[in-house]
Amino acid sequence: MTTFTARVLATVRRIPPGRVATYGDVAELAGRPGAARAVGNIMRECGARDVPCHRVVAAAGRLGGYGGAGGLKRSLLQAEGVVVRGTQIKDFARRRWLPGRTFGRRGT
């Protein structure tokens, strides 16, 4: 499949544990910047369980308006080592996953 959806899913799958990405970033990485809403729409289906939709958060580092009533997403992220402050990621700026910024990349 070579559609935007497939790219989004592939991008989200590339998000390593302990890291998070925003809808806008995923959309951009997928090749369609500004399609944040589309990404959300695609994520909603979560057709592939390999897609850690819980690692996808809003731009401000917020978990989004979903994630379950009790904040399922928050628990999942925290379980991966992500510091979450209520509905917002504390170290979001440092937890945000970006291409070329994978693990092992320290402050050098």
Add this chain to the structure above:
DNA sequence: TAATTGACTTCGC
């Protein structure tokens, strides 16, 4: 094919 929706983003008040 056209219109509506949706897990978003950004500007303005």
Add this chain to the structure above:
DNA sequence: GGCGAAGCCAATT
């Protein structure tokens, strides 16, 4: 800093 409105893109009906 919080609330409201407009814009963008893809999927669904």
